[in-house]
Amino acid sequence: MSAPTAQPGLRKQTPARRLKAAARKARELAIIGHALASTHHPVMAQIVPMRFCNLSCAYCNEYDKVSQPVPIDEMLRRIDHLGRLGTSIITISGGEPTTHPDLDDIIRRIRHNGALAGMITNGYYLVPERIQRLNEAGLDHLQISIDNVEPDEISKKSLKVLDRKLQWLAEHADFHVNINSVVGGGIKDPQDALTIGRRAIELGFTSTIGIIHDGDGQLKPLGAEERRVWEEMRSWKKKNYSRFNQFQEAIANGQPNEWRCRAGSRYLYICENGLVHYCSQQRGYPGTPLADYTQADLDREFLTEKTCAPNCTISCVHQISHIDHWRAPQTNRVSPGTDDELVKIST
Numbered sequence: 001m002s003a004p005t006a007q008p009g010l011r012k013q014t015p016a017r018r019l020k021a022a023a024r025k026a027r028e029l030a031i032i033g034h035a036l037a038s039t040h041h042p043v044m045a046q047i048v049p050m051r052f053c054n055l056s057c058a059y060c061n062e063y064d065k066v067s068q069p070v071p072i073d074e075m076l077r078r079i080d081h082l083g084r085l086g087t088s089i090i091t092i093s094g095g096e097p098t099t100h101p102d103l104d105d106i107i108r109r110i111r112h113n114g115a116l117a118g119m120i121t122n123g124y125y126l127v128p129e130r131i132q133r134l135n136e137a138g139l140d141h142l143q144i145s146i147d148n149v150e151p152d153e154i155s156k157k158s159l160k161v162l163d164r165k166l167q168w169l170a171e172h173a174d175f176h177v178n179i180n181s182v183v184g185g186g187i188k189d190p191q192d193a194l195t196i197g198r199r200a201i202e203l204g205f206t207s208t209i210g211i212i213h214d215g216d217g218q219l220k221p222l223g224a225e226e227r228r229v230w231e232e233m234r235s236w237k238k239k240n241y242s243r244f245n246q247f248q249e250a251i252a253n254g255q256p257n258e259w260r261c262r263a264g265s266r267y268l269y270i271c272e273n274g275l276v277h278y279c280s281q282q283r284g285y286p287g288t289p290l291a292d293y294t295q296a297d298l299d300r301e302f303l304t305e306k307t308c309a310p311n312c313t314i315s316c317v318h319q320i321s322h323i324d325h326w327r328a329p330q331t332n333r334v335s336p337g338t339d340d341e342l343v344k345i346s347t
Ligand code: SF4
Pocket: 053, 054, 055, 056, 057, 060, 061, 062, 063, 094, 095, 096, 122, 157
């Protein structure tokens, strides 16, 4: 089947929007240059202002139904702490971040600190006026993950529910939009990922595909039909419409990856309680308050091997860690999820 093509006119490309996209690209290139030049700062942090989510996806362990928003003064302090550590990209996630009453102020503070501002949302609360406010606050990137074409008991993040939101984004958003579709994790029809990817591209967005990880972020091989979908979307890569990497290919094949996870250093996950964790699936490590996190912590974790790495499916941490894949072998080792202490690797 042929690759879908973007249809001009669906995503409006005004001169002002082109200018913003060019400025964003320049900032991204500067971030990559800075990351290559120095290992002593986080490239990306994910921050949770709201653990509450309006949905209840069956595979998700990152939300609850009771949490209150983190007070805005505390959120601003946390963003300033990330700025103190020199963080280049701050991605707001949850729970559902658009349920936070002061989301725009959070985005503004990220930009004020000189970082790129991203957000991962289920998209349910996006309307033209809300999108316009995200533009004004300075959002750079937005990602919506869409799981199926029709809502079911596994997930309500369906194309049927969200297509109108996507059209509004195409019309009003000045920021970059990526639509992530998924396979695995009990999603009934793998073909849905293709339908969602095609629609994203038609509307002028970028499209990615992910594998839903299990409860501890570890590997699950794809079934035959899921693999076929995977291959189809991989063929689109030739047209540069979807982004893949070797890390995800190994996961699709059910094979472990050999890589150096730089979580706790180049990538930080800041939970609603303001603690630094390796990632959403390894909460508790190192579990240090962000206010107390120092250069020494960043440097230690840069050189710490995580034994969960070979079977890890968290592609954003892998992509960030890939910047340093060619340097600094790790000389400590820790096994998150066990009672192991940090051990020194003898070389
Ligand atoms: S929308 Fe996102 S945060 Fe909410 S339950 Fe689903 S996957 Fe989890």
